[in-house]
Amino acid sequence: MKKQVLILLLNVVLTGTLCAQKTVDLNTLHSISSNELMEFATELSSAKYEGRLSGTPEYLEAARWCASKFEEWGVKPANNGSYFQYFPNEYSEVNLLGSMVYFNGKEKIYLDFPEDYLPGSNSASGTVQAPLVYVGHGITAPELGYDDYENVDVEGKIIILESGTPYTKNDETLAKWTPYAYHRYKFRNAVKHGAAGMIYASKLANPNTVNLEGFVYAHVDIKVVTQIMADAGKDYQQIRQQLKNMETPSFELPAEQQVFIRAETKYFPDAQACNVVGMIEGSDPDLKDEVIIIGGHLDGQGQMGDVMFPSALDNASGISDILGAAKALANSEVKPKRSVLFILIGGEECGLYGSEYYCKNPLFPIEKTKMMINLDMVGNGTGFFVSGGKTHSALFGHFENANNYYIHREMGTSAVSKNYGRPRSDASHFENVGIKTFGLWTRNSVYPVHYHMPADKTNVLTPEIMEDAAKLLYLGVLGVANDSKL
Numbered sequence: 001m002k003k004q005v006l007i008l009l010l011n012v013v014l015t016g017t018l019c020a021q022k023t024v025d026l027n028t029l030h031s032i033s034s035n036e037l038m039e040f041a042t043e044l045s046s047a048k049y050e051g052r053l054s055g056t057p058e059y060l061e062a063a064r065w066c067a068s069k070f071e072e073w074g075v076k077p078a079n080n081g082s083y084f085q086y087f088p089n090e091y092s093e094v095n096l097l098g099s100m101v102y103f104n105g106k107e108k109i110y111l112d113f114p115e116d117y118l119p120g121s122n123s124a125s126g127t128v129q130a131p132l133v134y135v136g137h138g139i140t141a142p143e144l145g146y147d148d149y150e151n152v153d154v155e156g157k158i159i160i161l162e163s164g165t166p167y168t169k170n171d172e173t174l175a176k177w178t179p180y181a182y183h184r185y186k187f188r189n190a191v192k193h194g195a196a197g198m199i200y201a202s203k204l205a206n207p208n209t210v211n212l213e214g215f216v217y218a219h220v221d222i223k224v225v226t227q228i229m230a231d232a233g234k235d236y237q238q239i240r241q242q243l244k245n246m247e248t249p250s251f252e253l254p255a256e257q258q259v260f261i262r263a264e265t266k267y268f269p270d271a272q273a274c275n276v277v278g279m280i281e282g283s284d285p286d287l288k289d290e291v292i293i294i295g296g297h298l299d300g301q302g303q304m305g306d307v308m309f310p311s312a313l314d315n316a317s318g319i320s321d322i323l324g325a326a327k328a329l330a331n332s333e334v335k336p337k338r339s340v341l342f343i344l345i346g347g348e349e350c351g352l353y354g355s356e357y358y359c360k361n362p363l364f365p366i367e368k369t370k371m372m373i374n375l376d377m378v379g380n381g382t383g384f385f386v387s388g389g390k391t392h393s394a395l396f397g398h399f400e401n402a403n404n405y406y407i408h409r410e411m412g413t414s415a416v417s418k419n420y421g422r423p424r425s426d427a428s429h430f431e432n433v434g435i436k437t438f439g440l441w442t443r444n445s446v447y448p449v450h451y452h453m454p455a456d457k458t459n460v461l462t463p464e465i466m467e468d469a470a471k472l473l474y475l476g477v478l479g480v481a482n483d484s485k486l
Ligand SMILES: [Zn+2]
Pocket: 297, 314, 315, 376, 377
């Protein structure tokens, strides 16, 4: 009897507390559907947007489609009556897949797209054929006593280049190497040394480079590089180890080993792209000046010749999750007291242009921005990861509660750690101006991840986790927006 009374009392207390807070609108929560999120992802990955390369007319078309959804749901334009925040975004269009041939000294070997090579996203148009020079990371850093070009002559040759820097430990020393980690630096340094062309030893579509007049290049698979090295009597694994030991193992390959590259591109130096900005104004007269940002990049890898890179997981998935949360927050009976700003970011793949532009030209004061959560590749897996949760635990608690009470996914988190290397995510710009920032992605992939490849299609998305990601955003952001203790 006593026990029953106690349970009854406990129920009254709990129900009372929940009613008093009225933190969740279950109808809206359950209106978030995987079907609808997959429709968004399918739209964004469809042929008419040609892979959403930032700066292209097709990217701008995708941006307009997203803005039309905001308008339909009553999410307001956030930039003086406009949904768009424009910024400069040069880009190159790859018109043909081109071709690549390797002469091993005895025979011609025709390389296949996309198994063996990808055209350079910012290659110049034209052809190049020449002997090869291996230049490791392609770095000339006198103050670090390091020069990959010291003992080789690359004039008129095709260089074989590695990405990254020989020093990789994330500490203050890495900061000295970071200026040399940029593709743009490496390309310019190659041209400065007289290289006629380049094969990049990493096979990824990568718009984050630079278009240099007459400089033709392509990306090649590691197995091709390994073969070229073996034909020159070298062990590629051993060379990679020498790089790690900072031994600058650069060398000129035998003159009979040559590569031919044909590329056809068009360069648009004066193009513009945009962030899509929509907002839900806070319902509380005092708190509405404070803002919570939900962001993710809308742009993708674009198209090469007639082959599209749908960029479905990276990052149509994240944008679809954000759209799902935006619709729910706009319809929610429980209104956010603080304002919520959605930024569908442009130019990420070209070098984080859109997030950099926003942070230099914020639409709301940085000091009034309570937090930012960035979604990148949130659509393939069974679990979540939220970076920054251990550092910003009061904010993160709202996402943890949402997961514990309603979603029940495995969810990992980490503390914010200073990155001394090249910034690789839109979140870094927000973090660098002092905004408390989370990065959200999915883990425990269900399907293979075809990162920056034509196979990144909607059939690699797991609709269930996208639905849960949108629910996590809806509940977590609402929790933060209405937390009187912040
Ligand atoms: Zn991405």
